[in-house]
Amino acid sequence: MAKRPRVVIVGAGFGGLAAIRALRHVNVDVTIVDRNNYHLFQPLLYQVASGLLDPSAIASPVRTIVRRSRNVDVLRAEVTAVDLARRRVTTSAESLDYDYQVIASGSVTDYFNNQDARKRSTGLKDLGEALSLRSRLLGAFERASLVDDADTRRRLLTFAIVGAGPTGVEYSGAVAELIKHVLPKDYRHIDFAEVSVVLIEAGDRILATFAPRLSRLATRSLQQKGVRIVLGKSVRGIDDHGIVLDGGERIETENVVWTAGVRATTPLDLEGDALARSRRVKVTPQLHLADHPEVFVIGDAAACEQGGTVLPMLAPVAIQGGKYVGEVIAARLASETTPPFHYHDKGTMATIGRGAAVAQIGPIRINGLIGWFIWIFIHLLYLVGFRNRALALWSWAWNYFFWDRPVRLIITNAGDN
Amino acid sequence: MAKRPRVVIVGAGFGGLAAIRALRHVNVDVTIVDRNNYHLFQPLLYQVASGLLDPSAIASPVRTIVRRSRNVDVLRAEVTAVDLARRRVTTSAESLDYDYQVIASGSVTDYFNNQDARKRSTGLKDLGEALSLRSRLLGAFERASLVDDADTRRRLLTFAIVGAGPTGVEYSGAVAELIKHVLPKDYRHIDFAEVSVVLIEAGDRILATFAPRLSRLATRSLQQKGVRIVLGKSVRGIDDHGIVLDGGERIETENVVWTAGVRATTPLDLEGDALARSRRVKVTPQLHLADHPEVFVIGDAAACEQGGTVLPMLAPVAIQGGKYVGEVIAARLASETTPPFHYHDKGTMATIGRGAAVAQIGPIRINGLIGWFIWIFIHLLYLVGFRNRALALWSWAWNYFFWDRPVRLIITNAGDN
Numbered sequence: 001m002a003k004r005p006r007v008v009i010v011g012a013g014f015g016g017l018a019a020i021r022a023l024r025h026v027n028v029d030v031t032i033v034d035r036n037n038y039h040l041f042q043p044l045l046y047q048v049a050s051g052l053l054d055p056s057a058i059a060s061p062v063r064t065i066v067r068r069s070r071n072v073d074v075l076r077a078e079v080t081a082v083d084l085a086r087r088r089v090t091t092s093a094e095s096l097d098y099d100y101q102v103i104a105s106g107s108v109t110d111y112f113n114n115q116d117a118r119k120r121s122t123g124l125k126d127l128g129e130a131l132s133l134r135s136r137l138l139g140a141f142e143r144a145s146l147v148d149d150a151d152t153r154r155r156l157l158t159f160a161i162v163g164a165g166p167t168g169v170e171y172s173g174a175v176a177e178l179i180k181h182v183l184p185k186d187y188r189h190i191d192f193a194e195v196s197v198v199l200i201e202a203g204d205r206i207l208a209t210f211a212p213r214l215s216r217l218a219t220r221s222l223q224q225k226g227v228r229i230v231l232g233k234s235v236r237g238i239d240d241h242g243i244v245l246d247g248g249e250r251i252e253t254e255n256v257v258w259t260a261g262v263r264a265t266t267p268l269d270l271e272g273d274a275l276a277r278s279r280r281v282k283v284t285p286q287l288h289l290a291d292h293p294e295v296f297v298i299g300d301a302a303a304c305e306q307g308g309t310v311l312p313m314l315a316p317v318a319i320q321g322g323k324y325v326g327e328v329i330a331a332r333l334a335s336e337t338t339p340p341f342h343y344h345d346k347g348t349m350a351t352i353g354r355g356a357a358v359a360q361i362g363p364i365r366i367n368g369l370i371g372w373f374i375w376i377f378i379h380l381l382y383l384v385g386f387r388n389r390a391l392a393l394w395s396w397a398w399n400y401f402f403w404d405r406p407v408r409l410i411i412t413n414a415g416d417n
Numbered sequence: 418m419a420k421r422p423r424v425v426i427v428g429a430g431f432g433g434l435a436a437i438r439a440l441r442h443v444n445v446d447v448t449i450v451d452r453n454n455y456h457l458f459q460p461l462l463y464q465v466a467s468g469l470l471d472p473s474a475i476a477s478p479v480r481t482i483v484r485r486s487r488n489v490d491v492l493r494a495e496v497t498a499v500d501l502a503r504r505r506v507t508t509s510a511e512s513l514d515y516d517y518q519v520i521a522s523g524s525v526t527d528y529f530n531n532q533d534a535r536k537r538s539t540g541l542k543d544l545g546e547a548l549s550l551r552s553r554l555l556g557a558f559e560r561a562s563l564v565d566d567a568d569t570r571r572r573l574l575t576f577a578i579v580g581a582g583p584t585g586v587e588y589s590g591a592v593a594e595l596i597k598h599v600l601p602k603d604y605r606h607i608d609f610a611e612v613s614v615v616l617i618e619a620g621d622r623i624l625a626t627f628a629p630r631l632s633r634l635a636t637r638s639l640q641q642k643g644v645r646i647v648l649g650k651s652v653r654g655i656d657d658h659g660i661v662l663d664g665g666e667r668i669e670t671e672n673v674v675w676t677a678g679v680r681a682t683t684p685l686d687l688e689g690d691a692l693a694r695s696r697r698v699k700v701t702p703q704l705h706l707a708d709h710p711e712v713f714v715i716g717d718a719a720a721c722e723q724g725g726t727v728l729p730m731l732a733p734v735a736i737q738g739g740k741y742v743g744e745v746i747a748a749r750l751a752s753e754t755t756p757p758f759h760y761h762d763k764g765t766m767a768t769i770g771r772g773a774a775v776a777q778i779g780p781i782r783i784n785g786l787i788g789w790f791i792w793i794f795i796h797l798l799y800l801v802g803f804r805n806r807a808l809a810l811w812s813w814a815w816n817y818f819f820w821d822r823p824v825r826l827i828i829t830n831a832g833d834n
Contacts, residue, residue: 037555037827054471056824063603064825073606076559076827093563127828138454142493146510186480189490387815387823394811398804406804407473408481410454410493411544 004029005099007329008089010079010267012039012062015104015299015318020069022326027333030072031096033089037061037076040127041383043315044392046167049130050174051138051182051405057391059127060384079105079267084292089267100294100329103266103281104322107300107313110261110278116238117162121256124167133257135410137175140255141187142410150194151252157195158253160243162235163260164201165209166350169218171257172199173353174405176225181403197227198251200243202234202260207350207358209312214358217367221352235260262313264301276303276310285340287325296325304341311343315382320344349375354400421446422516424746425506427496427684429456429479432521432716432735437486439743444750447489448513450506454478454493457544458800460732461809463584466547467591468555468599468822474808476544477801496522496684501709506684517711517746520683520698521739524717524730527678527695533655534579538673541584550674552827554592557672558604559827567611568669574612575670577660579652580677581618582626583767586635588674589616590770591822593642598820614644615668617660619651619677624767624775626729631775634784638769652677679730681718693720693727702757704742713742721758728760732799737761766792771817 005028009016012034023030038059047053066072077093082101089096109123122136123129137159144156159179161172176197184192199206199222205215206222206229219229233245242252264280276282280303281289287304289295299318304311311317324341331338347361349371357371366374376396380389398404422445426433429451440447455476464470483489494510499518506513526540539553540546554576561573576596578589593614601609616623616639622632623639623646636646650662659669681697693699697720698706704721706712716735721728728734741758748755764778766788774788783791793813797806815821 037559037825054473055826055828056471059826060823061603061825067602075563127826131828142454146492185484186478387821390811394807404804406477408454408478409472409476409544411472411548 005333006031006097007100007102008033008096008098009102009104010034010089011104011106011299011301012036012065012074013042013104013106013299013318014315015106015301015322016102017065018319018322019102019104019298019326020066020072020322022323023071023329024069026071026326026330028071028100028329030069031075032062032066032072033075033077033079033091033096034062035076035078036127037063038127039065039384041388042125044379044383045124045127045130046171046174047395048127048407049124049133049171050178051134051407052174052399053392053395054407055127055131057388057395058383060388065384081269082267082295084268084289084295087294098294101296102322102325103268103295103297103301104299104318105266105301106264106318107262107278108265109258110263111258112261114235114238117235117256117258120238120240121162121258123258124171125262131411134407136255137178138408138410141183141190144194145187145190153190154194154196155241155252156254157190158198158251159196159255159257160198160200160251160253161257161259162200162243163258164199164203164206164229165259166207166348168199168201168257168259169206169222170351171259172197172227173222173225173351176222176227177353178405180226182405182408186408198230198253199227200230200233200235200245200251202232204232206231209348210350210358211360211365214360214365214367218350218352218358221356225353262300264303266297266301268297278303278313280310286328286338287321287341296328298322298325304343306341306343312348314348316346317343349378351375354403422746422750423448423514424517424519425450425513425515426519426521427451427506428521428523428716428718429453429482429491430459430521430523430716430735431732432523432718432739433519434482435736435739436519436521436715436743437483437489437739439740440488440746441486443488443743443747445488445517445746447486448492449479449483449489450492450494450496450508450513451479452493452495453544454480455544456482456801458805459542461796461800462541462544462547463588463591464812465544465824466541466550466554466588467595468551468824469591469816470809470812471824472544472548474805474812475800477805482801498686499684499712501685501706501712504711515711518713519739519742520685520712520714520718521716521735522683522718523681523735524679524695525682526675527680528675529678531652531655534652534673534675537655537657538579538675540675541588542679548828551824553672554595555825555827558600558607561611562604562607570607571611571613572658572669572671574607575615575668576613576672576674577615577617577668577670578674578676579617579660580675581616581620581623581646582676583624583765585616585618585674585676586623586639587768588676589614589644590639590642590768593639593644594770595822597643599822599825603825615647615670616644617647617650617652617662617668619649621649623648626765627767627775628777628782631777631782631784635767635769635775638773642770679717681720683714683718685714695720695730697727703745703755704738704758713745715739715742721760723758723760729765731765733763734760766795768792771820
């Protein structure tokens with residue numbers, strides 16, 4: 001009996017899991033490698049960072065998710081290298097030979113070689129960062145409540161978010177609500193006129209990938225919550241006590257969150273022409289490397305052109321890519337051909353807090369409460385598992401009815417393994 | 418107008434919070450100091466460590482709990498010293514002068530000067546330790562699934578718990594259930610005959626503070642779950658790969674949880690005669706220091722004799738002590754006298770897992786499913802706040818109906834602040 005072809009999938013994000021689902025009944029052995037033992041529902045990470053959701057509402061063990069796919073092995077390890085010629089993936093635990101490889105390794109925060117930004121700000125891309133941000137924000141209030149000097153206090157109580165894409169907008173809205181509705185009850189001695197949230201964007205509007213009208217609505221909504229929005233200024237420098245913007249304005253703050261950019265991360269050793277903007281790997285219309293048809297790259301890690309533009313770094317692109325690649329592998333094993341990948345844009349959306357979201361679905365623009373209900377529905381649909389859906393829905397209802405963000409814990413020394 | 422008397426409370430555990438409630442309508446200013454920003458419901462800590470509950474189900478922000486007590490300030494700081502003569506508490510943040518002090522600083526893991534035990538085992542007394550235990554247990558399975566050598570694998574998959582008081586018994590029952598009902602579905606390549614849970618107790622029975630019949634029932638229940646119980650052996654040494662018991666038996670394991678003892682911890686600089694067993698501070702029948710009637714010590718930190726025995730280290734003792742001390746302070750301000758503290762024993766209980774608990778309430782001994790329902794009822798009653806009650810009840814129902822322990826996350830770098 002011939003050995004079954006082996007598929008190695010790098011990354012258990014949206015793309016990797018979609019590929020596993022598509023390969024479930026295909027005659028292959030699959031190994032999925034991820035450094036974490038959980039799949040993270042990244043679009044809701046800002047809700048962990050702002051004290052609304054517990055980590056377990058948006059993170060599920062990979063092994064549990066893939067339980068029913070009998071042809072899948074899970075390896076918790078860091079992928080350190082890929083040898084394309086020998087078809088071998090090296091990891092921190094063991095080496096894996098493959099017949100097909102699916103690279104779905106996603107993206108990381110891009111500091112654009114700004115070392116100050118890297119050292120003195122926190123990204124919002126993984127669970128560790130989200131929990132750290134939660135502790136830092138609450139810690140800043142604790143420290144400020146002990147400080148007599150008004151300047152120091154204001155600096156501790158200024159929360160700067162750099163970058164007004166969906167993550168920056170959603171996080172700053174959530175922080176503004178936390179500050180407006182929840183924390184004044186806990187910190188009675190703090191003068192909340194000294195607290196401020198600043199959203200800094202180098203471009204000329206927030207949510208630049210959305211229609212201008214939705215940007216305007218989101219701007220108004222954030223401003224009503226008390227967020228100061230600075231447009232058209234990039235960050236020139238960050239030091240221990242503040243940010244300096246282009247043009248020289250200085251913002252005194254000890255709390256900087258960096259959501260200004262992401263770049264692809266892959267274990268491939270590629271440079272120059274092989275990479276597109278944001279270090280995404282150029283792929284063919286079939287989502288594989290030009291000279292290695294057995295190596296697929298999907299999701300944030302891949303630069304896939306469609307209709308003259310590169311597909312955006314969004315969960316649906318990764319999910320559809322993973323499904324497509326699973327089907328391509330099945331087709332190749334059956335010696336069939338497949339049409340090129342076609343991404344079907346079902347729309348994009350962002351929440352700006354309590355009862356307000358913006359969404360664009362094809363030519364349709366939706367905002368306000370209806371947008372928010374659609375947002376809830378879509379996100380529940382994509383959350384893994386009934387328990388996570390129930391926990392998230394419960395938390396959102398709790399927040400909506402009690403104006404509360406209950407998970408305000410500063411936990412230190414958590415998980416030293 | 419005379420300055421209001423100032424009460425400093427050290428510790429936001431059961432005792433400290435009970436004192437705050439009792440002082441709510443008393444004409445004093447209260448400051449409560451704790452190193453954490455949350456109150457921890459310690460009796461359920463083992464459920465976080467075994468992946469059933471999220472931290473936020475058993476931890477609530479102190480500031481939120483005391484919101485309605487308008488005479489209370491919260492200080493998140495470490496208490497470093499107490500100057501009894503000058504009536505001043507020094508903390509890592511600021512110094513506090515007091516007219517009355519309530520020391521409710523609880524207890525910590527006692528390794529009985531066994532440095533190996535301290536270095537090579539984990540306690541189960543705070544949230545950081547519980548989350549670390551959760552990560553370590555899951556990490557051991559991840560590592561074992563990569564190991565070819567059977568001895569190494571068995572060592573990684575042996576979980577030793579030292580000390581069979583309520584914490585050790587409850588935790589080993591929870592771990593045994595996790596291993597029996599949940600993990601085999603996730604780790605299909607692991608031979609679960611190689612997995613073992615060992616509970617080691619120096620005394621001649623587990624749950625020594627309970628009636629012998631309940632000890633026997635708990636023993637049988639744990640053994641049915643697959644826990645090996647070793648009695649009458651103390652731990653002579655722990656190294657990187659195992660435990661050596663009195664008499665020479667060696668247990669190969671890399672996972673040792675130490676629940677063999679606790680000792681009181683207070684910021685008081687006391688030695689010798691001032692301390693009782695487990696370094697608990699001797700107090701008068703009014704729960705204050707003999708030569709400092711303005712300094713009260715309650716809960717685990719205090720050694721209070723009643724009817725010839727010292728009251729046990731249990732939440733109800735701390736709660737009743739806190740309430741009593743609040744009333745004593747109110748009475749003194751009104752120049753009234755108070756009777757000595759009298760602890761009313763409402764009973765003790767311990768769960769041994771799914772649908773089984775032992776309880777003794779006065780002369781009554783209860784076990785099995787009825788004990789378990791009483792356990793659930795009592796614990797819901799004492800959990801702080803509706804949200805935590807709902808979350809815990811939800812998690813227990815989830816576990817009961819789906820045989821699942823869903824919070825199986827290995828989170829690293831969480832909370833570096």
